[in-house]
Amino acid sequence: MLTFTALGPFQAWADGAPLDLGGQRQRAVLARLLVAGGRAVPVNTLIDELWPGSPPAQALSTIQGYVSRLRRALEPGRAPREEAGVLVSASPGYALRARTEEVDAWHFEALMRTDGTPAQVWAAMESALGLWRGPALAEFGELSWAATEASRLEELRLIAVERRAGAGLALGRATSLVADLEAHASAYPLREEAWRLLAVALYRTGRQGDALAALRRARAVWREELGLDLSAGLKSLEADMLAQRLDEPQAPAIVHESGVLRVLVADDQALVRAGLRAMLESEAGVEPAGEAADGEAAIAAAREQRPDVVLLDIQMPRLDGLAAARRILAGERPPKVVMMTTFGSDENLYAALRAGVSGFVLKTSAPEQFLAAIRAAAAGDALIDPAVTTRLIAAFAGRTDPASPPALAGLSDDRLDVLKLVARGLTDRQIGQTLALAEEEVGLVVKGLLEHLGLFDRAQLVMAAYESGLVTPGAK
Numbered sequence: 001m002l003t004f005t006a007l008g009p010f011q012a013w014a015d016g017a018p019l020d021l022g023g024q025r026q027r028a029v030l031a032r033l034l035v036a037g038g039r040a041v042p043v044n045t046l047i048d049e050l051w052p053g054s055p056p057a058q059a060l061s062t063i064q065g066y067v068s069r070l071r072r073a074l075e076p077g078r079a080p081r082e083e084a085g086v087l088v089s090a091s092p093g094y095a096l097r098a099r100t101e102e103v104d105a106w107h108f109e110a111l112m113r114t115d116g117t118p119a120q121v122w123a124a125m126e127s128a129l130g131l132w133r134g135p136a137l138a139e140f141g142e143l144s145w146a147a148t149e150a151s152r153l154e155e156l157r158l159i160a161v162e163r164r165a166g167a168g169l170a171l172g173r174a175t176s177l178v179a180d181l182e183a184h185a186s187a188y189p190l191r192e193e194a195w196r197l198l199a200v201a202l203y204r205t206g207r208q209g210d211a212l213a214a215l216r217r218a219r220a221v222w223r224e225e226l227g228l229d230l231s232a233g234l235k236s237l238e239a240d241m242l243a244q245r246l247d248e249p250q251a252p253a254i255v256h257e258s259g260v261l262r263v264l265v266a267d268d269q270a271l272v273r274a275g276l277r278a279m280l281e282s283e284a285g286v287e288p289a290g291e292a293a294d295g296e297a298a299i300a301a302a303r304e305q306r307p308d309v310v311l312l313d314i315q316m317p318r319l320d321g322l323a324a325a326r327r328i329l330a331g332e333r334p335p336k337v338v339m340m341t342t343f344g345s346d347e348n349l350y351a352a353l354r355a356g357v358s359g360f361v362l363k364t365s366a367p368e369q370f371l372a373a374i375r376a377a378a379a380g381d382a383l384i385d386p387a388v389t390t391r392l393i394a395a396f397a398g399r400t401d402p403a404s405p406p407a408l409a410g411l412s413d414d415r416l417d418v419l420k421l422v423a424r425g426l427t428d429r430q431i432g433q434t435l436a437l438a439e440e441e442v443g444l445v446v447k448g449l450l451e452h453l454g455l456f457d458r459a460q461l462v463m464a465a466y467e468s469g470l471v472t473p474g475a476k
Contacts, residue, residue, distance in 0.1 A: 176440025295319025
């Protein structure tokens, strides 16, 4: 599948592999067609915008050469006289033909149009912001069309940040939002909505003084930069805070933010696949996203179907589950992977955990155990069947491994306490109850631990804790 990324380094991809798009101006042709959103761009416009003010005499033939080479890169299997299907001729110029989900900027804008419940808006804005990997179209910044489009997309990104925060406040997540909103308001001090959201988040965490101080900071910045006082909206908010008239958010409904969980089942036994499919179809909130009978098919299905979770047998033909898991997890925005095993090799199970799978479930487990593993993985938790865990960790904990993550030096005692409890298998909520922290705060600490250790999955944190000796088998 072809995909195009402009929200960061500009690139086209074929099944996750980057394509050679040629030099700067040739790449700019494709970028300009992407910016047009599927509409035709006249050749004269391409010439004027690629060589502003001074196009060369042979500009038309140069553009035609660029298009020809881009077509070969994008559709290498196309016959010489076969009509192009991606970069097409569209009088009086050319157009890019792609589905919305194949172009990150188009997908981003589609997500921005999401309306609905706070949970739906939160999930859509999370997905939208997750598409960004850096400044949009930065390599074409000297071209006016690219600079204009980059500014437009950046404004939409800031709106997405604020819409996400607004939904989060409605869902009662003020505590976890404060740090991000503080950074947002400091980076964009002239945005009224940034200060309003920060002040409300602080107020709802019981920090009324800090909330009022944030509005005073906004007033000082606006007076210095614009010669203006606070807007009427922020003045009204300030007065409501002083009079303690702000409404408290209603308790959020228990709704899974990403909607229905889509699960890909990969097992070489048709009977196992049929049983798991029946289980998924009968359970509210989950649904099958496809099936695969071998490792290679599992990788292809994960790329094509984009499931939330993959249930993957560790022993399969063509490509074993461990190798398949590694390749799935190495892809762009990978799903969570839960390994299924009957007994399996301890070495393989250990290696799979180090690769970043979200845990194991025995194939003989009850449906409730499968569903718990799926939901735990999707929520960012790790679920490892107790029948596997004791033997596995006892056999391998403390071993010297050259692929181990960096040492735990530099982590504060508070963060180490969280890591210990993660290693014991506690969820964020359970850790919060144990350490008297908000669940959202625990989530931020876990995220920070992953970044510090260069890991990406909770199960890898479990292994890091045991490998480093922070936690030992059987210890309390």
